[in-house]
Amino acid sequence: MKALVFQSREKTLSSALEDIKKQIDKHFDTYDFLIFAVSPDYPYNDINYYIKKVFNTEKNIGFHAIHSFCDSEIVEGISVAVIKFERTGKVEIFYLEGIDENEAVIETANYFNSNSDKLHIIIGGLGNKKRFGTFIEEVSQFIDFQPVNNIIGGISSGYRDANGEVLSYQFVDSKIIKNGFVIITFSNIDFAIDIALGFKPYGVTYEIKKAKDYKLYLVDENRNFSDITRSLIKGIDNFDIRYLWYIPIYILDDEEGYVATLRTFKKVEKDYVEFFGPIKEGQKLKLSFATAEELLQENLKIAKRVKERIGHSEIVFDFSCTARQYVLEERQKEEAEIYTSILNSNLFGFFTYGEIGPDRYFKKLKFYNETSIVLAMKER
């Protein structure tokens, strides 16, 4: 497989795509697949049109990403991974436009079950009625093969536009997927994955007494978790919810967590705290903290593990949480630098609104926050 990553920060969508096309043409006569990470700053209604116009191909998917990876660079524009198979490698696409539909969970699980020997990269949106994290954990219950070590991905990152739409969409088959997902399925590929955490739990354990979907209401002794959270931000002027991304909650889930499941704070309301992932009653949690150095040490550790497993890789994907990016501060570029240097390969990916990966025993799919999921692959 020949796989390279290109990027453009041109101001308009068409000029950015033209710029990328020129770069690709210098390295490829033909290619099999393109994966676009597109900033939500570009008009999303034009994305499918211009990709088709500039590249004249249907063999592509795109998704929103505020910041994407082009090798060791963080791009606020467009990054694209170009894949050209040289032996038996193959790529297919599966997508659903609505995860709220009754059959969506079963249909998705069936797709995974009937392609259990392939590698799947899933990229979804935040979800409307049903959140994507909940959807993934529901799908997980119907997966009937093991080990579940071949499905990873992330949630497109975007922001609310002037019309109130949260731009975390996918673009495929001339369609704009607003409440669904896209799966890129690779056949005849060797791969290795790993998940970086770096956060350490501190202090006492709380038991979740009342929670629903992504919201946490009460912990033990019926204490309002909102009150606890407020006490954590006491004395901080001009509070920004992102400050709490330094101290995500750490679900003590030894049975299921590949690494511990972290949950990133989204909103602090009077009676509840909302996170970026599902919260379940009966779970136990601690508060956690990490420095940028600790996060990067963990990136280094998993990069070495992946290298040991796969040896040479032809392209590397990184699905790293936006909250992790925030905690890494001015060192956020170093994560991509570690992966490209240790794995000695081109890197594509983006800062996500949630990561998807296997659990500890590869029995289920899990929805993660504040992790970095790395995938290294090569054609068989």
Added chain:
Amino acid sequence: MRKEIKIKLLKNLLEEVTKKYDSILSLKEEKLKDAYLMAIKDELTGLYNRYYLKDCLVKSIERLKRNEGGKIFLIFIDLDNFKLINDTYGHNKGDEVLKEIAQILSINFRKYDIIARYGGDEFIILFESDNEPIERINTLRQKIEEIFREFQLSFSYGVSVFPDDIEDINMETQEIIKKLIEIADRRMYEEKMKREEGNNFRIIKE
């Protein structure tokens, strides 16, 4: 970058952890206290139970073994005509009477005397003093007879004394306790018989 914010977050986190830790500790202490009280108290009367009494006896006897001087009086009380109350008025009434007796005993002994419910209607008082408690016991009996006149309730008692009643004070403390209880029980029984014979109190056969 954002160093001040991180420091404040960590300080607040530490404060929350300390608060939660303190609350866990105090909850644990409360539970331990409850468990301890449950282990040493008689559920019905709130008096100490026989296990706690024996613990206290061990400590008192060993202290007296080390330092000469002082006496331990072990007062064995057995209620007279209590069965009649249970049979006539039911067990609830019987329980009420036992609770009242417990209260009267507590009031009429000193705070540091150990008053224990030993069995159904048997009580043992561990009384440490240089002086005999006989007068105190007789006054108590009069009081109980007055209060429970309608039930013809009274009690018989026997007293054993350490070290006076023990020939060899160097014997095992547990053996000493066994003997002291046996002696007090026997003396209580003798008193009961004597009172019946002397007809100074009518005991309805239990």
